[in-house]
Amino acid sequence: MIQFDNVNKRYESGQDALGRVSLEIDRAEMVFLTGHSGAGKSTLLKLLTAIERPTRGSIIVGGQNLNRLRNGQIPYYRRNLGIVFQNHQLLFDRSVFENVALPLSVSGCSKREVGRRVRAALDKVGLLHKEKQNPIVLSGGEQQRVGIARAVVNKPALLVADEPTGNLDPKLSEEIMGLFRQFNAVGTTVLIASHDLELIARMRQRVLTLQQGQLIYDGYPSREPAY
Amino acid sequence: MNQRTKPSPARTASPAPERTRSAGAVTARTGVGDRFSSWLDHHREMWKESWVRFFASPMSSSMTALVIAIALALPAALQLGLTNFQKAVAGWDGQPQISVFLHKRAKESAVTSFADDLRGDPLVAEVTYISPEQALAEFQQSSGLGDALLGMDSNPLPAVLLVRPRSSESTSLEALATQLRESALTDSVVLDMAWVQRLANLTALGRRMSLGLAFLLALGVLLVVVNSIRLHIENRRDEILVVKLVGATDAFVRRPFLYTGLVYGLVGGLVAWLLVSIGVWMLAGPVSGLANLYGSGFRLDGPGFTYLVGLAGGAALLGLTGAWLAVARHISAIQPR
Secondary structure (H helix, E strand, C coil): CEEEEEEEEECCCCCEEEEEEEEEECCCCEEEEECCCCCCHHHHHHHHCCCCCCCEEEEEECCEEHHHCCHHHHHHHHCCEEEECCCCCCCCCCCHHHHHHHHHHHHCCCHHHHHHHHHHHHHHCCCHHHCCCCHHHCCHHHHHHHHHHHHHCCCCCEEEEECCCCCCCHHHHHHHHHHHHHHHHCCCEEEEECCCHHHHHHHCCEEEEEECCEEEEEECCCCCCCC | CHHHHCCCHHHHHCCCHHHHCCCCCCCCCCCHHHHHHHHHHHHHHHHHHHHHHHHHCHHHHHHHHHHHHHHHHHHHHHHHHHHHHHHHCCCCCCCCCEEEEECCCCCHHHHHHHHHHHHHCCCEEEEEEECHHHHHHHHHHHHCCHHHHHCCCCCCCCCEEEEEECCCCHHHHHHHHHHHHHCCCEEEEEECCHHHHHHHHHHHHHHHHHHHHHHHHHHHHHHHHHHHHHHHHHHCHHHHHHHHHCCCCHHHHHHHHHHHHHHHHHHHHHHHHHHHHHHHHHHHHHHHHHHHHCCCCCCCCCCHHHHHHHHHHHHHHHHHHHHHHHHHHHCCCCCCC
């Protein structure tokens, strides 16, 4: 599903954010990406979401080479991704329903279909009864669940989350992770960047660890203590 | 029972493409037909939304629209004024004409033969004879001074020959005028070309100037629209970032701003038309009074339907262009980081 081959990323400031990173993630895998802040997690996600382009090396996602992606193709590439942000990035000038509907209206879905899919996504995150509310009145955990509903409403093959539990207490974090696990169970590839090591350990999934732009660990920490 | 489960007849004509799509973890794709109708929907929505946004902040929106309106009303009023002026002096075309005022004692028979001679002249295209009686009647009719003339014992007006030369070249005109002056019957010759030409030139100058003014003010309108659309873009920065991340094309992101520019222009153009109409309405009374004094039936023409369409359409186009300029410059600068 995801293939990084000797990927380098040097920002214009001269800072090397990633150096010679190679990795492979299969379809329907659930993988955690961890490391200290500044280790390159965000850069890796930015490369994956075509916000940044690699300086060297190639990235292939779902058979598509991101190096060859023209600027005009980026929107269409992103429609195959679900992105969950740390600060959920909800728009407070519209209802929960409209927030979740955003990826669908962007890709030109019929009205009927939008209604059906948005309700299905909200139902999955348990917020169907709040569709008419403004996200600003929701709790932090609920807001994050709206963000997740928005990420999955397009039925993406790949779900990418950047610190999805960053501002949540352990119980809510557990809930959110449970959601990701559910999506993974139906075949969605899930990549979650997080520094919550305890939580990651409990999830018993594959972990990638970055340090100073290098991939220093790739494995299952429940079987071999690595850090 | 089957009837009830069927959707509307229009839907049955085209089988719902989304039904046939394969399920699973593949990317959710949308059919072409769906996409087109949703594209239309989005246009309709953005059109509605831009009006909602316009009235959501009535102060700033109406200020912008009013600036556009005033900037467009000025050249439009000038154009309309010139058109009216041309209408008022209609019939005074640019063709030169020589008025030959004859001696009061000239015999009518001599005058007629002189006119006939002139008609045979290769330099002359047309000769019109106006007898003193005709001249008097015309003058009484058109000047409004008829009562004053009635008090006179005799007709003070001479007979006139209106000579229309074949060529309007100044040397041949001068030659013809000299030739006419030499006749014994001639009292005086007036070559009333200069002021007609002056008038035509002045009108042309006025038109040119109003065009130049229109161009400058249109540029001003463009800048006003660019600036307010830029502010709109800044205000909706977060939204732009999010929709770009969920896969919005640039066209999708541009659309609401283009419609906002269009609405600004449209409202500005309509208000401009209203301003010109009010101006005409306010001037109509005094102008027709003045025209009556000169014995003319002239009435001021309002801006009418042509101006309405022209102003609204032109302004909408300006708004759209301004929005496009703003959007082209600022939206590509907003990229997710």
